[in-house]
Amino acid sequence: MLVSxxxxxxxxxxxxxPEELAHKLTMAGLEVDEIKTIRPQxxxxxxxxxxxxxxxxxxxxxxxxxxxxGEQNYPVVCGAKNIAPGDIVPLAKVGAxxxxxxxxxxxxxxxxxxxxxxxxxxxxxxxxxxxGIMHLPADLPLGSPLETVLNxxxxxxxxxxxxxxxxxxxxxxxxxxxxxxxxxxxxxxxIKIKESSEDINSLASVKIxxxxxxxxxxxxxxxxxxxxxxxxxxxxxxxAAGLRAINNIVDITNFVMLEMGQPLHAFDFRFLEEGxxxxxxxxxxxxxxxxxxxxxxxxxxxxxxxxxxxxxxIAGIMGGLNSEVKEDTxxxxxxxxxxNPPSIRRSSRKMAMSTDAAFRFExxxxxxxxxxxxxxxxxxxxDISGGHVCKNYIDEYPEKIxxxxxxxxxxxxxxxxxxxxxxxxxxxxxxxSIGMLVKRGGKGTYLVTPxxxxxxxxxxxxxxxxxxxxxxxxxxxxxLPAVAVTEMExxxxxxxxERLRLLLTGSGYTEIVNxxxxxxxxxxxxCLPENDERRSPVRIKNPLGEDLSAMRTTxxxxxxxTAKKNANNGSFDLKIFEIGRVFLNPSAAELPVEKNIIxxxxx
Numbered sequence: 001m002l003v004s005x006x007x008x009x010x011x012x013x014x015x016x017x018p019e020e021l022a023h024k025l026t027m028a029g030l031e032v033d034e035i036k037t038i039r040p041q042x043x044x045x046x047x048x049x050x051x052x053x054x055x056x057x058x059x060x061x062x063x064x065x066x067x068x069x070g071e072q073n074y075p076v077v078c079g080a081k082n083i084a085p086g087d088i089v090p091l092a093k094v095g096a097x098x099x100x101x102x103x104x105x106x107x108x109x110x111x112x113x114x115x116x117x118x119x120x121x122x123x124x125x126x127x128x129x130x131x132g133i134m135h136l137p138a139d140l141p142l143g144s145p146l147e148t149v150l151n152x153x154x155x156x157x158x159x160x161x162x163x164x165x166x167x168x169x170x171x172x173x174x175x176x177x178x179x180x181x182x183x184x185x186x187x188x189x190x191i192k193i194k195e196s197s198e199d200i201n202s203l204a205s206v207k208i209x210x211x212x213x214x215x216x217x218x219x220x221x222x223x224x225x226x227x228x229x230x231x232x233x234x235x236x237x238x239x240a241a242g243l244r245a246i247n248n249i250v251d252i253t254n255f256v257m258l259e260m261g262q263p264l265h266a267f268d269f270r271f272l273e274e275g276x277x278x279x280x281x282x283x284x285x286x287x288x289x290x291x292x293x294x295x296x297x298x299x300x301x302x303x304x305x306x307x308x309x310x311x312x313x314i315a316g317i318m319g320g321l322n323s324e325v326k327e328d329t330x331x332x333x334x335x336x337x338x339x340n341p342p343s344i345r346r347s348s349r350k351m352a353m354s355t356d357a358a359f360r361f362e363x364x365x366x367x368x369x370x371x372x373x374x375x376x377x378x379x380x381x382x383d384i385s386g387g388h389v390c391k392n393y394i395d396e397y398p399e400k401i402x403x404x405x406x407x408x409x410x411x412x413x414x415x416x417x418x419x420x421x422x423x424x425x426x427x428x429x430x431x432x433s434i435g436m437l438v439k440r441g442g443k444g445t446y447l448v449t450p451x452x453x454x455x456x457x458x459x460x461x462x463x464x465x466x467x468x469x470x471x472x473x474x475x476x477x478x479x480l481p482a483v484a485v486t487e488m489e490x491x492x493x494x495x496x497x498e499r500l501r502l503l504l505t506g507s508g509y510t511e512i513v514n515x516x517x518x519x520x521x522x523x524x525x526x527c528l529p530e531n532d533e534r535r536s537p538v539r540i541k542n543p544l545g546e547d548l549s550a551m552r553t554t555x556x557x558x559x560x561x562t563a564k565k566n567a568n569n570g571s572f573d574l575k576i577f578e579i580g581r582v583f584l585n586p587s588a589a590e591l592p593v594e595k596n597i598i599x600x601x602x603x
Contacts, residue, residue, distance in 0.1 A: 002036075003157040003174050004240035011175035013184050018155045024181050025159065029469045031170060031224040034158040038240060040147040041125050044096025044104070047140045047149060048074075050087045050118075058110040067091055067116065070142030077107075077114040082132030089133050090124065090146050092117040094600060099125040126152060127235065128244055137232060140433065150232050154240050164456040166363035170261030173453070180433035180470055183352045189259070191375050193382065193389050196223070200390040204269070204333060209280040211398045214315060215305045216338040217279055218370050220378045221269065223331050225387035234384075243356075249325045252380045254356075261453075262336060262365055262373030263357035265305075269331035271323040274308025277333070279315065286311070290318045290353075299350040303343055305335070316344040316361040317353050332381065336374035338401070338482050361522055366453035367401045404454075406447040417464050420476050430470045431463065493596065497579055500598055509575045509600060514558035516581065517548040522557040536585040538592045551583035551592070559601040574603045 005018060014021060022032035023417070025522065048067045055076065056062035065076045065083065069091060093116045096104045107114050121127030121134045124146070140149050147153065159174065167173045172188065179186040200221045208214050217551065229235075230251040238245050241258050245251050253264040260536050269275070282288075282298040289295045298304070303315035312323040316339040325332065345362035348354060371393070378389045411424055428438045428446065435451040450457040457463065468476070501511060519525075523535040534553035543549035555578050563574055577600035584593045 001159050001161050001169060001174070002241045003171065004161055004221060004237060005155045005157070006151065006239050007171055007240065008175055008178065010189075011172055012179045012182075014178065014182070016182070018157065021178070022157055022510060023234050025157070025174075025177065027473060028177060028181050028467075029161040029162075030165070030174070030177060032157050033160050036156040036158065038111055038152065038154040038156060040152045041099040042092070042147070043571075045090050045092045045098070045119060045146040047136060047142055047144045047146060048089055048091035048118075049142055050083055050085055050089060052085050053083055054097060056110060056112060058112070058461050062110065063110075064112055065118065067118070068142065069093070074115045076116045076118055077109040077112055078118045078133070080118065080120070080133045082135075087133075088136040088138055088140060088142075090136065092119055098123060127239065128148065128331040136230070151236060154236075156240055163363055166360060166365065166455060167453040169259065169363070170257075171259050171573050175323050175519075176434060180430070183433075189376065191372065191379055193375055193379050195209055195391045196388040198223070198390050200392055200394060202258060203390065204275045204277065204394065206270070206277040206394045206396045207279070208396050208398060208512045209278065210303065212556050213281070213340045213343045214279045214337060214402050215340070215397070215399060216367060216370055217277070217394075217396045218336045218374050219277060220334045220336075220374055221331065221390040222334065222378060222381050222385075222387040223390065225332055225381060225385040227325065227327050227329055228385070231384060231428065233528045247325065247327075248384050249329070249381060252377055252384065253334075255380070256377045256585065257356065259358070260369060260376060261360060262369050263360055264315065264373060264377050265335040265357075266325050267319070267323045267333040268325050268329045269333045269334065270329075272307040272312065273310070276306075276308040277335075278306040278308070279337075280304055280306060282311075287532050288314065288322045288591055290314060291321055291324055292318065293321060297352060299347065301343075302347045302351075303339065305441070314347065314351075314353070315339055317348055317351075317355055332387070334374060334377055334381070336370045337375070338365060338370055344517060348570075364455040366451075366455075368452040371395065404450045404452060404457075407458070407460055407463060408441055409446045409448050409460055411444045411446070413460065414464050414467055417461075418468050418471075419479070422467065422471060426471065430467050433470070434466065436463075436466075497596070497598075501579065504577050504600065509577045512559075512562055512576050512578050514552075514555070514562065514578060514582070515548065518552040518557060519547050520550040522550075522552070522554065526554065526557060526560075533586060534582075534583050538583050538585045548585060553582050553584055555580055555582060555597050555599040559599060563601055563603060572603055574601060576601050 018035050022035055026032050046069050048069045051066040052070055054064045058066055061079055063078050065078050067076050069073045092098055092104045094104055104117050118133045120130050120132060122130035161168050176186055190432050203221060205220055206217050208217055222305055227247050230245050230248045234251055235253055238251060238254060243254050253266050254353050257263045282302040282304055286298045287295055288298055304311040305313035306316050311320050313319040339361050341362050341364045344358055348358040354407040376392060381387050382389050415421055431438050432450055437449040439447050441447040448463055520537050528534055537550035562576060566574055579598045581594050582597050
């Protein structure tokens with residue numbers, strides 16, 4: 001995940017250098033792979049106002065513009081069509097350097113003087129829009145350096161989030177970790193919504209058919225929205241996180257997803273037939289055209305978001321082309337839901353659709369954060385697009401997702417696992433710093449309730465891991481653990497075997513170890529008497545072969561086989577012995593008997 005330090009500082013005060021912060025995050029289990037510095041690739045570009053736009057006398061596709069930086073007026077020849085008097089635009093003055101190393105010089109274009117260049121986002125490499133001149137907010141001071149007013153310079157940490165830490169797939173999640181590591185206070189955004197008198201329940205409805213795959217679905221309606229480019233600050237946040245700005249509504253849903261970890265989707269309400277949202281599985285041979293303009297045959301049991309007639313989104317993965325927000329959209333229905341992680345994972349894999357939303361849903365999101373994200377997005381849409389938020393919100397929640405249970409945490413268990421002494425107070429402070437509810441249990445025990453965003457914590461050992469990673473691995477002293485040494489009990493049989501082993505090896509014998517399995521014909525080869533108990537071996541039901549189909553009844557056969565192999569290799573002088581077990585089968589009515597035997601061979 002790409003983490004903008006400027007954005008992160010909205011939620012927690014950071015006094016560390018990027019390198020120090022990266023080290024602390026890595027030591028706390030959030031490995032920082034790379035530190036990137038974002039700097040403008042231009043200089044000498046300022047904020048300017050277009051005073052007039054006239055047709056070029058010698059070129060139909062060019063315009064003559066008079067542009068002011070607040071101190072001086074400049075003649076500029078421009079080929080873009082999206083400009084008008086009063087527009088606030090970026091002006092690259094003479095001497096400015098733009099991406100690619102180009103220096104702006106005075107020029108004459110088709111007989112008209114041009115002392116600068118009006119720039120697009122793509123030309124300045126601060127966005128992808130190359131369709132026309134970049135328009136800036138009207139309240140920016142003229143003549144200000146563009147890199148300053150856009151606050152472009154930033155440092156971005158590329159943090160490797162492990163699959164179990166879905167709570168860190170958001171800026172607030174990372175900020176919570178930073179606050180816990182540094183001891184700073186977490187600052188959450190204030191959410192205040194001014195609602196209109198019109199109630200959403202009179203305009204729209206939600207029905208969940210497959211509640212096991214969608215336990216919760218919430219929605220808000222915003223009317224009279226205006227689809228315009230997002231503010232500069234929001235574009236900068238999204239681009240630092242690796243996302244492309246599209247329009248204010250879509251950008252807000254992406255912004256809140258990155259901020260709070262809750263994927264959202266916005267529908268153009270006029271395309272939702274009957275004003276309904278129906279959550280159901282796909283039907284046989286059902287097809288759907290998604291926002292990427294691809295028509296897909298949907299696999300069985302794919303969870304869909306439908307209106308009263310047709311599918312309008314693949315739940316938790318991607319919206320539909322038939323309900324997307326367009327330039328003339330005026331009413332938006334905003335979705336915030338909790339989907340079953342395995343269901344989203346299966347559908348995403350089957351259709352090869354890896355999206356930012358699916359990435360989060362399949363790892364598990366906070367079921368109690370659904371409404372917070374919905375309200376946050378509605379607030380931003382109202383503030384940025386000028387829309388009116390309808391009264392109330394729809395919250396279909398047929399069966400409440402079970403809340404986290406208290407987990408007993410034994411303090412002595414922490415000390416045994418970690419190998420060092422951590423006070424009970426420190427343990428409580430550490431756990432509370434990441435949102436856990438800590439209360440006293442029995443003697444030497446805490447009862448800990450993890451927050452709903454921590455879907456990875458369910459056992460005592462999970463809590464101990466949290467304590468040690470935030471306490472600091474580097475603070476654990478390098479000492480050997482205390483081990484109680486007890487005198488080993490002397491077993492007479494083993495003692496005798498060891499004494500015999502030392503005696504024989506001291507006399508020049510070599511100990512060998514043969515298989516406990518052998519051939520049932522060993523007794524015939526050794527010409528044992530007919531009534532010898534060693535003629536009744538224990539048979540193997542599923543032998544590897546005839547030579548290994550019975551438990552051995554004598555060690556002598558193995559010694560002779562070893563002597564034979566050595567003789568075949570030209571070694572005739574042997575002094576060998578074996579200490580091992582033999583297995584006798586006196587009768588079918590009795591269990592086999594194991595005996596410890598020692599035997600030797602001298603040639």
